[in-house]
Amino acid sequence: MEFFLQQAINGITIGAFYALIALGYTMVYGILKLINFAHGDLFMVGSYLGYTLVIALIISGLIPNLLVALLIIFLMAMGMVALTGALLERVAYRPLRKAGRLAPVVSALGASIFLQNVVMLIYGPRYHVYPKGILPDIHWSIGGAYVTLVQLATLVISILLMGGLYFFIQRTRLGTAIRAVALDHDTARLMGIDVNRIITLVFLLGPALGAAGGIMIGLYYGRINFTMGWGYGLKAFVAAILGGIGNIPGAMVGGFLLGIFETLAAGYLPWGGAWKDAIAFLILILILILRPTGLLGERVVEKI
Amino acid sequence: MSKRFVVPLVLLLVLTHLAGCAPKAKEPIKIAVQGPITGKWAYEGEGFVKCVKLLAEEINEKGGLLDGRMIEIVEADDKGEPSEASLVAAKMVDEGVVAVVGSYSSTCTEPASAIYNEANILQITPSSTATVLTTKGYKQFFRTCFLDDRQGLFVAEKFIEWGIEKAFFLHDNSTYAKGLAEWAMKYYEERGGEGLIDAITPGETDYTPILTRIKAAEPDAIYFTGYHPDGGLLLKQARELGLTPDILFALGNACNNPEMIEIAGVEAAEGALVSTEPLPHDLPYPEAKEFIEKFEAKYGEPPASIWWVMAADAFNVIVEAIKATGSTDTDKMAEYLHTEFKDYPGITGPIIGFDEKGDRLGTIHKFYVIRNGEFVPYEK
Structure with missing residues (x-):
């Protein structure tokens, strides 16, 4: 039981990161039918900006209050990555919007390599390595399983961000406009919606969430590298498909499920550590065969 | 000697030489040092040359080998590239060298060894550890470094010695790390230990699933054979999950890097062991201390890499073979090294001998322990 509990906690933590990043993929896909391969790298850029800001604001002692400093770091990094995302859309995707589906994907791959090289x-x-000891080292043992305050905070922040996004999409005028554009660009335009501005908005939101994930990964695990966006991006992409790409609650569910699948595979199967990715992808293939639209793809009629 | 004698003497010498029956008394013995003397690993290649030249000069000052023949060191720069390695090896064959120290990397040593084997020239590599090199049946190929499996043997023996009954071997599925983990586990089980094995995916950031499983398996020790960025994260997360310090955490020589401690954090890295070849200045043998002193006196700094010192040993082995057989004949020297050459006091430790494939017997690996963020030699 202790073992299961610990693995469940591990899985949920990993899943929360997948879910946060998966949202960026799924929103862009929902609105443009484009797989933004540079999204994982935007997340990585967020992690590096967070690293720089932690050193500039906390380690230098510029802002003595930890919570205030962290709030500023999150807002600044999310803002900067959001602008990068919007700029990317303007430069790399918008000129190709009428060029079919292959050209923007190639452009996205190029953008991904570009971002990695810039950071490198x-x-x-x-x-x-994020500086050690900036966050208080508080942890509990729940039924023998180990949980840290940072882990819990990460989870809470992720859920708040996802909840906020869901509320924004479902209950605000801009959110309604996003849903309208996702359904049909031309009809949305007839209804008086500025489609380009809505697309820019989506390219602000997704990367901002990714950046938050990037900073939390840095704070929680410590180690960051310019190539990390690719691995996380791929897993998050899978999570988005698992939940039903284009579907926001689907991305969240897919993220958590993928994290938990992986962890249980690594935990319970012999050779699970070595084979866990293979098992996770096998589950993905099975789900796609049985439910081609993903887990939540049919239950929600509206895309995004 | 008056001029009257010199001219006929010279003529005589020239004529006898042309006739092919001249005594080669004063002809130098040419020994090549092949390695990346320029290029990205130039640092290692230069070190080889420095070590070998130092030893050769010493022998020459004492009157050379085989009744006064001087040793001439020929530098063979392969730039660390396999194509260059073949070219430069062919050049050394034309040059008429009797033996070769080198090359540095396995990818260069392999093509060069084919050419030296063809020409039947004694070759000793100081640093190429790939298993494949000694599986080709070359009779004149040796190495003074150890194969990857020796490190596994060393760790297995230490684990048994320390009373570790159950050990978990963890690798990252790379050829090198997987091989090392499998060797270590094989030797450990042969000696009565209970071994478990699994792998991580390198470059991931969360290893808690596999670590939780290791914790549930309750081993006495963990041995991770992958690379340092993952080793650092594993140490950090193992400490968080409460595996260490109760379970001994040991890592392979690919984790011998201060960056690992930075990633793990000083606290989580405390007490972890790293199995690796010792640094030159940690070699405990009198021959090593003497050599390092001489090296420092000549070049103003101590040898920086263990491979340099391995090159010095390779050269000494060649000299020993020439002395013992009284010739520079490859077949005689190779035969001697395979059979009679035993317990030579090498700089990198006693060279017990070479097996039938040309691999060095024994091991020189040792454990370092991390204390307050520093690697220090470990004694237990």
């Missing part, structure tokens, strides 16, 4: 050239190719 600025920060260098080695691993970077």
